[in-house]
Amino acid sequence: MSNAKQTRRVTSESSNALLHMLETLPDAVFVIDNTEIIVYANASAQTLTGTTREEVCGTSLWRAAPHLVSPSLYQAVQKAKQ
Numbered sequence: 001m002s003n004a005k006q007t008r009r010v011t012s013e014s015s016n017a018l019l020h021m022l023e024t025l026p027d028a029v030f031v032i033d034n035t036e037i038i039v040y041a042n043a044s045a046q047t048l049t050g051t052t053r054e055e056v057c058g059t060s061l062w063r064a065a066p067h068l069v070s071p072s073l074y075q076a077v078q079k080a081k082q
Helices: 012-024 043-049 071-081
Strands: 030-032 038-041
Touching (some): 038 043
């Protein structure tokens, strides 16, 4: 038997399925890059910030949602980045 890892391809269908799942979550989901810039925000996140996806993506998490900024959020982001 081979112990080689099986590589799975990300397909358009799997990507669309993931985006659909994220969009339908009741909680706000922000995806940020290593510089804490928002690269994705689901519908709940857009509602929470009162913006559109186009307005929030490309913006610092800390500027897009200043009312959410707290020491615990900052610590959680730093821990996730590690």
